[in-house]
Amino acid sequence: MARTLQQPSHRRRRSNVPTVLAAGTAALALAGSGLALFEGGASAAVGNLVANGGFETGSLSGWSCTGTASTVSSPTHSGSNALQATPGSSDTATCQQTVSVLPNTTYTLSGWVQGPYVYLGASGTGGTDPSVWSGQSGWNQLGTTFTTGAGVGSITVYVHGWYGQGAYSADDITLTGPAGTASPSPSTSAGSSSPTPSSSPSSSPSSSSPSSSPSSSPSSPPSGSPSSSPSPTGPTTPPSGGLPAHALTGYWQNFDNGATVQRLRDVQSAYDIIAVSFADATSTPGAIGFTLDPALATKLGGYTDADFKADIAAKHAAGKRVVVSVGGQNGTIVVNSTASANNFANSAYALIQSYGFDGVDIDLENGVDPVYMAQALHTLQSKVGSGFVLTVAPETIGMYSTSGAYFQLALNTKDILTVVNTQFYNSGGMNGCDGKVYNQGTVDFITGQICTHIQGGLRPDQVGIGVPASSKAAGGGYVNSTVVNNALDCLATGTNCGSFVPPAKWPTIRGAMTWSTNWDAANGNDFSANVGAHVHAMP
Structure with a gap:
């Protein structure tokens, strides 16, 4: 996420990607x-x-x-x-x-x-x-x-x-595994009347060029296809943290970059998870610290730590969750050893105790070590307990395949992960799960990437849509609230899709995220009012 006006929060952009999923997409070794x-x-x-x-x-x-x-x-x-x-x-x-x-x-x-x-x-x-x-x-x-x-x-x-x-x-x-005692039904030979896909595609996949979308896709998955991901050994459902089934996430800016300045208490009521941006590196490897921006406090006419903590308590009373976001575009926190992992966990826990945060958000856009960061997050969760909230906001390229560091981090923390809200912007064109290239700023781009995330091993309730709240909030990829709502409908019910129709319906899709609550306010609260209402109306 960017701290300066109209700066892309992605430093990398991929526009000439292969027309089929890279070999790394299938590297499911986690x-x-x-x-x-x-x-x-x-x-x-x-x-x-x-x-x-x-x-x-x-x-x-x-x-x-x-x-x-x-x-x-x-x-x-x-x-x-x-x-x-x-x-x-x-x-x-x-x-x-x-x-x-x-x-x-x-x-x-x-x-x-x-x-x-x-x-x-x-x-x-x-x-x-x-x-x-x-x-x-x-x-x-x-x-x-x-x-x-x-x-x-x-x-x-x-x-x-x-x-x-x-x-x-x-x-x-x-x-x-151990054999059962039942007598299975005899299988028949090839060409028999064994079960077929629950429904056929409306037409065969298009043979169009890589830069175009398929004319149609299967309306539902074939028999036995992955409508849900496998469960790892051990706990599979992370603590809900008191969150609704479908949640809206927004980043609150602890700085002034031209968007509407807000006290935390001013954050729109539609946001279920508020990510305070940002915690920064300290002189201790892996450790993080947080300080209210004095310039912001001045612009607000005074805003103290006591005020901020009271605002967090008030959000809790309203049923909201507040996490501290780590990194952003300029963040340089490095967790790459057991020592730095422990430093991260201990310092983050100190912030949680001091301010009342419910957990952390990982938004490190200058690299992440999926092994040691996962170690740090598990240590932190063990300190916080069942109410721990873990959100992650990778750049699109970080979730492009299961071999990506962020995808690995998400899978390595699947047992404690609340939601991954990938930043579907500043991305150019990328392959969807069907191997076709879709351009950012479209329903197809969003749904094609979400499909990859779920087929790669995340549960639908751990996946959300991340978009900028206005055209000024990112360098590219802004979509209006209707596009976000259509993408949610497409993923949850198979309706309002673009040319790409996902191979399954995922009614438990988590929701949506935006950068930021401040840019949302500057844009007439379009995201919180319209996407928020849509998310909360989902069954």
Whole structure:
């Protein structure tokens, strides 16, 4: 976020990105995320419950497949055979089998795949059905861990591609865990009447150039596709912090850059989370400090620490949450060791105790270490307790693929993360989750990026839309409130979409964020009045 008038809060801009997701997009290797791109590993683990998971019978025995599917001798990951399947314009070429399992038991699913948009997952687990995906031309291993629900005696393991995309390959699919006692229904051979996608795309994907949008997309996900992300081992739902299901976040400026100056008490009532901008670095590595800007206090006719703390207490009384934002465009806090991680946690906790903050917001735009910052945040959360609020505001490029540092940080803190509000501005054009390039300032850009975030492993309730509150608040990418509301509708209900329609509906999408409450006030409170009302009306 920028501290000076009309300065972009992004220092980097990508405009000539590839027309397909980079290899890093599929790099799902993050400990504790429940989502992994494994390295090495045997083709079949002891306790594998998948029949013919390596397709070594030379047939599809044990599997029920739709569309064009067969075993091939090349390419293979190991052994003599592998699966190769080609989706059609109305078929995802799904191969699946029913496996007997035990209730309330943890299982690990993995498989080697290659090709565009290959999905591996399980359905009927009795909880959040896991699904992982990649889009690489070379062999890569996908994997996820999940726990079955009470009374579950069998699940369906599947692999599939995506509508109208090229052929994909799969090999060495394993489900590791104790076998169940149920007798699964026999699978039929390829070409049988096994379940097909719940609905077909309205038309086949467009073959337009990378700079254009697809003419249409599937209106709903195929059977077993990732309508929700896998759950990591351990707690999966962070404390709500007393927040509503759909929340509005706004940054309050502790400085004057030409926007409307505000005391914290003046922040519009629509904002559920207020991020105080910014905490700064101290002389101690990793540590942060916060001081009210004397120039702002002068312009406000006096504003003391006592006044500020009273304003935070008043916001709490109104049901709001106030976090201290770390960094901004000029922030240079470096957390890259255990010592600096501890310094960050201790200093942030001291600020929380002193001012009454509910947590922190991470907006470091000059680099972040996802390992040590995650360590610092977990330490801080353990000090604060269940009411801890953690928000993150990455630049768009930081969430462009799961290999990005910010995406890694989000996944590394998924167990305590409240919401990621990516800054969908100062970005140029970028690929959406369908591989098409969309330009900033459009519904398609927002929904295409959000789709990537959810398919990459974040829960919908941990993802929000970040936009500037006025054309003066950022260097580019401003959209009016109608565009934000349409994007929320598209993501939650599949309505009011642009040319891109996400492959699933995510009704628990968290909400929206803006830079800043001050620029919102300068723009006639358009964001808080219109987007705020829309967010709070979402079911």
